[in-house]
Amino acid sequence: MNDILMMLLAGVPWTVGVTVCAFAVGVxxxxxxxxxxxxxxxxxxxxxxxxxLTLRSIPPIVWLFFIFFGIGGxxxxxxxxxxAVVGLGLITAAQMAEVYRGAFAAIPDGQYEAAHVLNxxxxxxxxxxxxxxxxxxxxxxxATYAIGLLxxxxxxxxxxxxxxxxxxxQVSQQTFQGxxxxxxxxxxxxxLSVPVALASRWLSSTLQRRxxx
Amino acid sequence: MNALLTLWAQWFPELWKGFVLSLQVTAISLLLGxxxxxxxxxxxxxxxxxxxxxxxxxxxxxxxAPALILLQYFYFGxxxxxxxxxxxxxxxxxxxxxTAAYTSEIIRGGIEAVARGxxxxxDVIGLNRVDALRYVILPQAxxxxxxxxxxxxxxxxxxxxxxxTIALPEIVSxxxxxxxxxxxxxxxxxxxxLMYAAVCAPASLGVAALERRLAPGVQPAC
Numbered sequence: 326m327n328d329i330l331m332m333l334l335a336g337v338p339w340t341v342g343v344t345v346c347a348f349a350v351g352v353x354x355x356x357x358x359x360x361x362x363x364x365x366x367x368x369x370x371x372x373x374x375x376x377x378l379t380l381r382s383i384p385p386i387v388w389l390f391f392i393f394f395g396i397g398g399x400x401x402x403x404x405x406x407x408x409a410v411v412g413l414g415l416i417t418a419a420q421m422a423e424v425y426r427g428a429f430a431a432i433p434d435g436q437y438e439a440a441h442v443l444n445x446x447x448x449x450x451x452x453x454x455x456x457x458x459x460x461x462x463x464x465x466x467x468a469t470y471a472i473g474l475l476x477x478x479x480x481x482x483x484x485x486x487x488x489x490x491x492x493x494x495q496v497s498q499q500t501f502q503g504x505x506x507x508x509x510x511x512x513x514x515x516x517l518s519v520p521v522a523l524a525s526r527w528l529s530s531t532l533q534r535r536x537x538x
Numbered sequence: 539m540n541a542l543l544t545l546w547a548q549w550f551p552e553l554w555k556g557f558v559l560s561l562q563v564t565a566i567s568l569l570l571g572x573x574x575x576x577x578x579x580x581x582x583x584x585x586x587x588x589x590x591x592x593x594x595x596x597x598x599x600x601x602x603a604p605a606l607i608l609l610q611y612f613y614f615g616x617x618x619x620x621x622x623x624x625x626x627x628x629x630x631x632x633x634x635x636x637t638a639a640y641t642s643e644i645i646r647g648g649i650e651a652v653a654r655g656x657x658x659x660x661d662v663i664g665l666n667r668v669d670a671l672r673y674v675i676l677p678q679a680x681x682x683x684x685x686x687x688x689x690x691x692x693x694x695x696x697x698x699x700x701x702x703t704i705a706l707p708e709i710v711s712x713x714x715x716x717x718x719x720x721x722x723x724x725x726x727x728x729x730x731x732l733m734y735a736a737v738c739a740p741a742s743l744g745v746a747a748l749e750r751r752l753a754p755g756v757q758p759a760c
Contacts (some may be wrong), residue, residue, distance in 0.1 A: 503615035511603035
């Protein structure tokens, strides 16, 4: 049983790596996508909405296969890890764009008006007034999504990334103790998601105190 | 372009069979899962600890484990206790469990959104607890929960693509088989993606529209 657990734990760095990298890609790319989605220009707005809808309407496994076998097979060579990060990162970007959009709407109009009245420049308005509040409002939803992503990252195992799910499959095929192996794997995922939930609660209450609203 | 359409026309019947299978697995697991989710929601809300704690554990395990692990648990795990399921039933049971865990929380949220006065009124007019739930609380709770339940159903249709890993011949399995035999991964995966998008994109837009209509504040007078 100990051996089984050790082998499963060997997958943890890959699971965490895929999750963290894909989340980082999504958090960053979510901003331009959100900007596109909220643009004043109707054609850009439609383009943004179409991108978000397309990314969210096709299952992750199809995106991953498309990137790994479709793009990676012919034109450039991609490692399974990179393909998984790019695929999950793009889907995360679409989700984050929607999260940011909701957060923008939640910032009271008075904040924009006050920033205008104080004659702040556009970068100051964004970085000093809007962004801190945007981040604070986005954290709970983003954290829920990050926990979901941790579990969704299991699809990376279908490309051969040696994450927890991949290890679970290997071990269960070797030991014929599928029930115990998969129960242990489920618990490892559960345990991994606890710190994310705690961190989100802590971060959100700390920011609440520091950034008044 | 013409060459692509010829290929797609050639592959479409094969992928269509997978599409129908994906829809079947999704539909059966949603039916089973939402019914079970309702029971779990009532269990988690129960006063007795003997019901509440087991229900909570079932829900938290189902929400905490990745759907992929649940699928493989039912397909590769259960045979080790001499319970072998076909990939179809393993898929249905795993996705139904996943559905039950998630929808129980959605339904519980809906039940909690029903105003306190409704419970009291049901009590005052002499309805017993089952009747109060059935005629007063649940109709209102499910109305609140409907957009989330539909949104979740769309996610489940997408999640059925994970059944590829337990050798269920659904869309992705068939697309991947065509890809590996013809080396034309790109076009076949685009076709598979379009088949998912053809269902999920209009459905998401519909759910968003429904959500706006049911949003508090714009409820039609009743």
